[in-house]
Amino acid sequence: MNPSARLAFEESALPHLDSLYRVARRLCGDPSEAEDLVQDALVRAYRFWGGFEPGTNVRAWLFTILRNTFYSELRRRVRARAHVSELSNLGEPHGYTGAAPQELPSPESAVESKASADRVHQALAEIPEDYRLAVVLADMEGFSYKEIAEVVGCPIGTVMSRLYRGRRQLHERLKASSASPPAPAAEAPVSLDAYRKRGHG
Amino acid sequence: MTQRSHQEAPSDSLVALLQPYIDGELDEAMSAAALARLDADPELRLIVEEQRAARSALRAAPRESAPAGLRARLLLDLDAVDHERAVVAAPTRSGWPRARALLRGAVVMMPAAAAAALLFVALRAGAPALEADAPAPSLAAVDPATDDAADRASPVLPPLDGAPRVLGAAPGAAPTGVTLVGLGDAAAPSEVEAIEYELGGGRILELRRPALRASREGDEIRYRGDLYQLRRDPRGRAVVVFIDGVVERTLVVAALDPRQIAPGSEQRLLLELGHRLRHGSAR
Structure with a gap:
């Protein structure tokens, strides 16, 4: 790739690195896996940079690649897990299941989980991925409905439905974790102009 | 307006x-309509809240x-990726310019080949048979199978008796001499530390990060009693990785001086540096 294309890619993609990492973190849970996911997604984006249409929404394009990379990796892991499961059924010595041992929460994480941010992240981790992605993109990263629809590849009506269900499940889990979520701030609905500006930021 | 239980999901049109x-x-206009609907329905107000x-909470x-x-x-x-593309793109030069370059090469090489042939004949006739050539330095100058690779010193080893010189150390920043064109001056402190050393005519980059996951890439070898992993990065550069307590240390050759370092001995250079870093004589 010529130096100007490289520069253009870096100028377009790297400002979204933090946002990509945050979303990857919510998708993967594990910080190292989130780093790997962002790295893989951006290298993939760089390989296909020639196919990006200038003037279109680069943020939505990058997050679409992030999402696709995440699901490719997830599918690969599911297949690997199924293979391990098949092997274990072939007759391992008793006691060995072939599955990775369950990780118990450490005392440190138990203490940390009392923190409000951890409660929110924990509650997020418990809701289905499709809902989680919609909620994280909308409420943590400020994506418009149109952008989310582009990233997840579904109609805007489905985005609204996922947001509704995702927030509702999140609210239930936060309530169940014994401390109620912060009281709803007296928010005035955002104006349509503000939304349009946000959507194309 | 029909009252619904709070557990009952609103219809798609309501959502x-x-x-x-x-x-x-x-x-x-739509916002006013929604507000009117909410005023009339406490269940809906609860859903909105x-x-x-x-x-x-998320915000x-x-x-x-x-x-x-x-x-x-x-x-x-x-x-x-850039390097990979450059390598792939290079052989695509074709047609007349390429043929011309080949002809030019042939013209230059012909006298040299003739001289070599003459020399060969003269040697065969008048001199005792040559000893078998020393093996060409291989890419892996270190045999992963040996228990102590240092004992198999290659004849092309650089002088390694001097202490490595630290050229630059900046937490979270790219070291000097490494192409990280997008890394600005305002790089935030990182858990990854990058250091650059000079040793035996080579410049070596070290990346340190917490050893969170056991990396099992490459060949594992024992060098002077310690374990190391040997591999090549996507650019074909020699890489040596080892765990030092809770830190994963990755050494990669950033640049070599061909006058001092023979091709194929970079892994040995990295292993030697790794050994010195491990045992505290490098810095």
Whole structure:
């Protein structure tokens, strides 16, 4: 790739690195896996940079690649897990299941989980991925409905439905974790102009 | 208006009205219509409050930044992609310019080949048979199978008796001499530390990060009693990785002086540096 294309890619993609990492973190849970996911997604984006249409929404394009990379990796892991499961059924010595041992929460994480941010992240981790992605993109990263629809590849009506269900499940889990979520701030609905500006930021 | 239980999910059409109202994506007329609907239905008001509470909780959560080490690693990966493309693109030169270059090479090489043939004949006739040539230095100057690779010193080893010189050390920043074109001066402190050494005519980059995961890539060998992993990065550069307590240390050859370092001995150079870093004589 010529130096100007490289520069253009870096100028377009790297400002979204933090946002990509945050979303990857919510998708993967594990910080190292989130780093790997962002790295893989951006290298993939760089390989296909020639196919990006200038003037279109680069943020939505990058997050679409992030999402696709995440699901490719997830599918690969599911297949690997199924293979391990098949092997274990072939007759391992008793006691060995072939599955990775369950990780118990450490005392440190138990203490940390009392923190409000951890409660929110924990509650997020418990809701289905499709809902989680919609909620994280909308409420943590400020994506418009149109952008989310582009990233997840579904109609805007489905985005609204996922947001509704995702927030509702999140609210239930936060309530169940014994401390109620912060009281709803007296928010005035955002104006349509503000939304349009946000959507194309 | 029909009252519904709070557990009952609103219809799709209601969601299509409420969600954009909550997110401020309705125009004034639709927003007023939604508000009128809410005024008349306490159940709906409760739903809206819940949705807003969840959204506020998410917005209030602290915003993490990507580790600065991620940025540095990504830029190295982009370098590797550029390098890979340059290698693929190079042989595509074709046609007359290529044929002309071949002819030019043949013209230059013919006298040299003739001289070599004459020399060969003269030697065969008048001199005793040559000893078998020393093996050409291989890419892996270190045999992974040996228990102590240092005992198999290659004849092309660089002088390694001097202490490595640290050229630059900047937490989270790219070291000098490494192509990280997108890394600005304002790189945030990172859990990845990059250091550059000079040793035996080579410049070597070291990346340190917490040894969170056991990396099992490459060949594992024992050098002077310690374990190391040997591999090549996507650019074909020699890489040596070892765990030092809770730190994963990765050494990669950033540049070699061909006058001092013979091709194929870079892994040995990295292993020697690794040994000195491990045992505290490098810095």
